[in-house]
Amino acid sequence: MTDSLDLRRLVASAADFDATLDALLAWEGVSNDQVQGRVEQIIDRIRHQGDAALVQLTQELDRHPATEMSALEVPQSALEAAFHGLPAPRRAALEAAAKRVTAYHQRQKQDSWSYTEADGTMLGQQVMPLDRVGVYVPGGKAAYPSSVLMNALPAAVAGVKEIIMVAPAPGGELNPLVLAAAWLCKVDRFFAIGGAQAVAALAYGTETVPRVDKIVGPGNIYVATAKRAVFGQVGIDMIAGPSEILVVGDGQTNPDWIAMDLFSQAEHDEEAQSILVSWDASWLDQVEASIRRLLPTMERAEIIRASLEARGALIQVDSPEQAIEMINRIAPEHLELSVADPHSWLPQIRHAGAIFMGRYTAEAIGDYCAGPNHVLPTSGTARFSSPLGVYDFQKRSSLIFCSPEGADHLGRIAAELAEGESLTAHAQSARYRVREAQP
């Protein structure tokens, strides 16, 4: 069955290559009108009926047995019990990952700054953490404790005072690894709610769920649509598309390793995308042989196969230079540079969510425990956005203090420009601070 794997092999010099690549990369996370309408209804119900609607929707949509809101809050004791219930090696691994992720993110923390000019005028920015953040954790098969760490720890490092976590509990069941990770991250409150109703509760607050200032974390199309709808009422992180990897190889890495790296992306789901690029055609053949040999041994072979057939490709380019062009065109979420001197490539790489450098840096290592965040811009959005980080949980206020001398000087400029814009109250307000004009 997997013998018949239909693996796309492209050559970048082919006449139709550009169109083929565009089609392969195309993905639009547009929700249809039905989803949109349903999400708007749900948000409206939560805004107007609060807890009552939240309990009812959770019963209906998650088949949760709770009959009142208190039964949907998971107590700290349950989080702690889940943590201590983990097998020791797993608990140690989770703690090691949390420690490294925290250490890396501490380097992202930004401080307030200011400077004072000769006339005593002071300018700067005050940097403050957000007050309260909501972290959405998906339920079911995609309930990943590593995502709990990656979303909650940057908020904690930023100094966010209160972290509210939500995760749907289908049939009342929660993943104990998720609860354990929540305990490790010192999450302040945990609600067993999900879907658009959880997003709405976090955005507007209910009697029980406190209103947050920003919502982060991945979710299905209802969650994504709800996040887009409440954007403005609260901050949100990026709306994520399917996960993808671009591996660039110089032909000297063990083909089995590369095959497994491609599988590790493809096993997420059928829409995930794994692309390999090399200028060494015979090595591409070797990787293809490894893929065909190893695929039947994989637990998630069918998901991997579906993903590779739908969205995967092995691409032969002419040169390293052409590989770099392809990187910048694709702007991959994950870029693996399986080459001899990855450092020398960096200055030319303009767009990538995360860059895994060298033969030993499997994306999986970065996903879990190297330190950097695994929440990354997908679907080419690395052109304009960044990995989730501490900076997403800090915000800035501009600081402006004019000395009387500074106001005298700047007030004249401001008044001149305000008059150019016919904003005469602006002009007069500035001019009051100019010396000869002062009463």
Next chain:
Amino acid sequence: MTDSLDLRRLVASAADFDATLDALLAWEGVSNDQVQGRVEQIIDRIRHQGDAALVQLTQELDRHPATEMSALEVPQSALEAAFHGLPAPRRAALEAAAKRVTAYHQRQKQDSWSYTEADGTMLGQQVMPLDRVGVYVPGGKAAYPSSVLMNALPAAVAGVKEIIMVAPAPGGELNPLVLAAAWLCKVDRFFAIGGAQAVAALAYGTETVPRVDKIVGPGNIYVATAKRAVFGQVGIDMIAGPSEILVVGDGQTNPDWIAMDLFSQAEHDEEAQSILVSWDASWLDQVEASIRRLLPTMERAEIIRASLEARGALIQVDSPEQAIEMINRIAPEHLELSVADPHSWLPQIRHAGAIFMGRYTAEAIGDYCAGPNHVLPTSGTARFSSPLGVYDFQKRSSLIFCSPEGADHLGRIAAELAEGESLTAHAQSARYRVREAQP
């Protein structure tokens, strides 16, 4: 007529104060279904018909005489001519403002960073400018050259390679001050297009308008709705609500100055909001008297009056502490601290877009030329967002380089965690880099 000004006076200790303040602050920039539908149609036309649709829509909606796309691009020579055509004092003021804004924003520029661990593993982030940015400049009465500076200069400081500016030209007319400011900011291309069609052209590209990576700048409800719709395809800045100011006074500032500061916000439009807070009731009386006396002298008296009546308020609080609570609750776009020692207030102010400190720092000075950006989070969004800055035009790529020793150590942790998530390809990919597992 202005004698009959109906000015809201509130006392924070009143029983119904909280509800009154909530109602006063309420503002939701929701576009109705009709606007939404129209915007989707326009985006769809631009995506599928490109330049042809863009010319047609610009003829229809802006009454622009152009019959082909080339007539909608404003040549650099026209920008230059507009700049040199300015009266000398205005040109000098614009240059002085641009210089200060640039100097301030240079302090926001972030650099790449990395660190190497004992085993040779390197972690960090590479910071890069966006490739290409679109700046939307509103047409008509709100065509402000200062907005050109505030949106384009941070992009230029970030190192954005190409800045594309768009501004609608109703009846074919553009504001020469806007063109002059575009020249001063070294904008790369300028198109006389606006509305949802300009946003769509920037987001998706047409034969003539290049696709950008991020769109910034204010606009009407069609522009805001279009920006929300293309978010994800491109980055966008915040969707701005009406402008607002919260002035907190200790009763020692000249009441005329404060009245004019409130006017300077109110003159923007009828939805703008000016709120004054003090614990000195007799000073509030004095400011109110100044407002009544000065209002009839203002050019935009009717807009100011409409704004003050609809959304303005003078609020008497018990104490400076209660004023600080109010600041953090309102999370104002502009906060003017017209008090004796504004520096001592800063640590307690958690939410504000920009803080204008002391009696001499009129908001108008900050709007034009002090240096900080005047594009600020409105409608309470200072809870989670920041002034527009250089950081909005930079993005980060995570860097991960594992040494063989690092991969040996980290690969074990990653494999353990991946198994906990049943992601066995992840586990195997990590384990290949662990020593004893290497072939």
